[in-house]
Amino acid sequence: MTVRILCSFSRIYSFIFIAWIFFSWFRIGPDSRLYSVQKFCEASTSWIMRPLQRVFKPVRIGEAAFDFTVLIPLLVLTVVVPAILGCSRLF
Numbered sequence: 068m069t070v071r072i073l074c075s076f077s078r079i080y081s082f083i084f085i086a087w088i089f090f091s092w093f094r095i096g097p098d099s100r101l102y103s104v105q106k107f108c109e110a111s112t113s114w115i116m117r118p119l120q121r122v123f124k125p126v127r128i129g130e131a132a133f134d135f136t137v138l139i140p141l142l143v144l145t146v147v148v149p150a151i152l153g154c155s156r157l158f
Contacts, residue, residue, distance in 0.1 A: 074154035081144040087112045115140050
């Protein structure tokens with residue numbers, strides 16, 4: 068029972084990270100319906116992302132900078148945790 072709960076939590080939290088990635092690409096104003104969802108995703112992921120972003124700096128390619136630190140918790144949630152817990156499927 069506990070394993071199913073942890074597998075479900077890992078799956079749901081990975082979707083929150085994916086939503087946070089998409090929200091980071093677009094500017095959403097406070098008058099938008101998605102603003103509260105964006106703020107929820109930011110609050111849910113910032114406690115893990117801030118320390119990771121301090122350690123791993125964005126990769127600069129010309130004028131652009133790519134932040135690959137989101138891949139670390141995403142890989143942990145979608146690959147490592149399900150492998151350790153023996154979750155039947157990832158998604």
